[in-house]
Amino acid sequence: MAGKSHxxxxxxxxxxxxxxKIYDPSGVNVKAVDxxxxxxxxxxxxxxVGPSGCGKTTLLNAIAGFHSITEGSIHLxxxxxxxxxxxxxxxxxxxxxxxxxxxxxxxxxLQENVAYGPTVQSAMSAGEAMEKAGxxxxxxxxxxxxxxxxxxxxxxxxxxxxxxxxLINDPKVLLLDEPYRAMDALTKQIMHESLLETYDRxxxxxxxxxxxxxxxxxxxxxxxxxxxxxxxxxxTVEVRIPRPRSFExxxxxxxxxxxxxxxxxVHEEAVKAFQAGERxxx
Amino acid sequence: xxxxxxxxxNTTTRRGVGAIVxxxxxxxxxxxxxxxxxxxxxxxxxxxxxGDVFTAFLGVIPKxxxxxxxxxxxxxxxxxxxxxxxxxxxxxxxLAVNRYFRGVFFPPFEILRxxxxxxxxxxxxxxxxxxxxxxxxxxxxxxxFTIVINVLGGARSIDISYLRAAQSMGASQFDLFxxxxxxxxxxxxxxxxxxxxxxxxxxxxAAEMISGGGTQGGGGLGFFIWNSYMGGSLEQIxxxxxxxxxxxxxxxxxxxxxxxxxMPWRRLF
Numbered sequence: 001m002a003g004k005s006h007x008x009x010x011x012x013x014x015x016x017x018x019x020x021k022i023y024d025p026s027g028v029n030v031k032a033v034d035x036x037x038x039x040x041x042x043x044x045x046x047x048x049v050g051p052s053g054c055g056k057t058t059l060l061n062a063i064a065g066f067h068s069i070t071e072g073s074i075h076l077x078x079x080x081x082x083x084x085x086x087x088x089x090x091x092x093x094x095x096x097x098x099x100x101x102x103x104x105x106x107x108x109x110l111q112e113n114v115a116y117g118p119t120v121q122s123a124m125s126a127g128e129a130m131e132k133a134g135x136x137x138x139x140x141x142x143x144x145x146x147x148x149x150x151x152x153x154x155x156x157x158x159x160x161x162x163x164x165x166x167l168i169n170d171p172k173v174l175l176l177d178e179p180y181r182a183m184d185a186l187t188k189q190i191m192h193e194s195l196l197e198t199y200d201r202x203x204x205x206x207x208x209x210x211x212x213x214x215x216x217x218x219x220x221x222x223x224x225x226x227x228x229x230x231x232x233x234x235x236t237v238e239v240r241i242p243r244p245r246s247f248e249x250x251x252x253x254x255x256x257x258x259x260x261x262x263x264x265x266v267h268e269e270a271v272k273a274f275q276a277g278e279r280x281x282x
Numbered sequence: 283x284x285x286x287x288x289x290x291x292n293t294t295t296r297r298g299v300g301a302i303v304x305x306x307x308x309x310x311x312x313x314x315x316x317x318x319x320x321x322x323x324x325x326x327x328x329x330x331x332x333g334d335v336f337t338a339f340l341g342v343i344p345k346x347x348x349x350x351x352x353x354x355x356x357x358x359x360x361x362x363x364x365x366x367x368x369x370x371x372x373x374x375x376x377l378a379v380n381r382y383f384r385g386v387f388f389p390p391f392e393i394l395r396x397x398x399x400x401x402x403x404x405x406x407x408x409x410x411x412x413x414x415x416x417x418x419x420x421x422x423x424x425x426x427f428t429i430v431i432n433v434l435g436g437a438r439s440i441d442i443s444y445l446r447a448a449q450s451m452g453a454s455q456f457d458l459f460x461x462x463x464x465x466x467x468x469x470x471x472x473x474x475x476x477x478x479x480x481x482x483x484x485x486x487x488a489a490e491m492i493s494g495g496g497t498q499g500g501g502g503l504g505f506f507i508w509n510s511y512m513g514g515s516l517e518q519i520x521x522x523x524x525x526x527x528x529x530x531x532x533x534x535x536x537x538x539x540x541x542x543x544x545m546p547w548r549r550l551f
Contacts, residue, residue, distance in 0.1 A: 103443035
C-alpha cells in the first residue's frame with residue numbers, strides 16, 4: 001500500500017468482533033453468521049469471498065444498519081455501531097451501500113439521483129447539489145448522460161452512477177454487495193478500472209462482497225475468505241500487488257499464485273456448501 | 283396538405299387507420315351478406331350496414347338531446363372517477379405504509395371488493411335521494427376498488443433497496459413518502475386509473491339503462507341506447523355504442539397523456 005496519499009487515510013476503520021447473527025423466523029433458528037471477526041484498516045479495500053448464501057450479505061446489512069446482530073459488536077473508527085445493548089446500527093451516509101441489483105431511483109435522472117443525498121441532508125442547496133452531482137458524474141466519465149434516466153443507460157453506467165451517488169455523501173466506508181455480478185467480463189473489466197481509479201482518488205474504505213476470485217484479488221488489499229453458513233472468517237490473503245493496478249496485473253505470476261491460494265480455500269467451502277445443500281434437499 | 287402527409291407518414295397512425303377502415307369493410311360485407319345471398323348468416327344479417335349507421339349519426343348530430351347524453355355520461359364518469367381517485371389513492375397508500383390502518387380497514391375492504399358494482403345499483407337507487415347521486419355512487423365504486431388495489435400493490439412492491447438507499451442518504455419519513463413511495467407508486471396509480479376508467483364507463487352505462495337516468499334528456503349514453511332499443515332503431519343503438527367507444531378512447535388517451543406528463547422516465551418504454 002505504499003505510495004498512497006489521500007486525505008482520508010485515517011478514517012473508515014471497521015472492527016468486526018465476534019459477530020453472531022441468528023435469524024429466528026417462525027421459531028426455527030438459523031445461524032447466518034457465527035462468531036465472525038475481522039479488522040479492516042482505514043482506507044483498505046477489503047474483499048469478502050465465500051459460497052452463495054453463506055451470510056456475507058448479512059454481515060454487510062449489519063454494518064449498513066439494515067439488520068440487527070445477535071451477539072458481538074461492530075465499531076467504526078472506535079465508535080460503536082452495534083453491539084451489546086444496541087443490536088442495530090442506525091443507517092447513515094457515512095456507510096453507503098451499492099446494491100446487488102442496483103438501486104438508482106428510476107424516476108430521477110442520474111444527476112438528480114446523485115444530488116439526492118446532499119439535498120435531503122440539507123448539506124447543500126438543491127442548486128449546489130445538482131452542480132456538484134453534474135461535476136462528479138463528469139469525473140466518472142458520465143458527463144454526457146447526466147440528464148438521462150437510469151432506464152436509458154447501460155447497467156455499467158448505472159452502477160458507476162450509483163457509486164458516484166454514494167461518494168457524494170463523503171462516506172467513510174463504501175459497502176458493495178456483488179455490484180458487478182450480472183455483467184459480462186468486458187464490462188466488468190471496465191468497471192474494475194473505474195472503481196480502482198475512484199479509489200485511488202478518494203481512498204475510501206471499501207467493503208466488497210463477491211464470488212469472483214479474480215475480481216477479489218485484482219481490487220483488494222486483503223481478501224477474506226469466509227466459510228459456508230454460518231459465516232466465519234476462514235482465511236485472510238494479503239494482496240501486495242502495488243497500485244495503481246492495470247489489467248496486465250492479472251497475468252503476473254504473483255496474481256496467479258494468490259489466485260490459487262484463494263481458490264483452494266474457497267473451493268473447500270464451496271464443496272461443503274454444496275453437500276449441505278444436498279442434505280437440505282434430502 | 284403537409285399535415286395530411288405527416289399524419290400518414292407515421293407508420294403507427296397508418297396502421298391504425300388502415301385497421302379501422304378494414305374493420306368497417308368487414309362490417310359492411312357482414313351486414314350485406316344476407317341481402318346478397320338470401321341467407322342469414324348467424325344472425326349478423328340483422329346488423330345495420332355502416333352506411334345506415336353513418337346516416338343515423340348525421341341525424342343525431344344536430345340534436346341537443348344526443349349531446350346532452352354525452353355531457354351527462356361524461357360528468358357522471360368524471361365525478362365518480364375523480365372522487366375514486368381522490369379517496370382511493372390516499373386510502374391505498376395508507377393501507378400500504380401503515381400496518382395498523384391496514385389491520386383495521388383491509389378486511390372490510392376485501393369483503394366489499396368482490397361485490398360487483400352493478401350489484402350495488404338497486405340498493406343505491408333506494409338509499410340515495412336522487413337518481414343522479416346513486417349513479418355517481420355506483421360509478422365511484424367501480425373505479426374505487428381497482429384504484430385502491432393497484433395503489434396498494436404498487437406501493438408494497440417498491441424495491442426495498444430504494445427505501446434503504448434513501449434512508450442511508452438521510453431521508454426522513456416525510457422524504458421517503460413524497461420522494462420514494464409516491465413516485466415509485468405512480469406507474470401503478472396510472473394503471474389503476476386506466477383500468478378504473480374502463481370500469482366506470484361499463485358501470486355508468488349499465489346504471490343509466492337500469493335507472494332510466496333521469497328525465498329531460500339527461501339520460502346519458504346508456505339511456506340513449508336503451509331508448510333507441512325501445513324505439514326499435516337499430517342504427518341508433520349502434521350510434522350509441524360507437525359513441526361510447528369514442529368516449530372511452532378519449533378518456534384513456536387523456537390518462538395516457540397525463541401519465542406521460544407525470545412520469546417522464548416512463549416515456550422511454
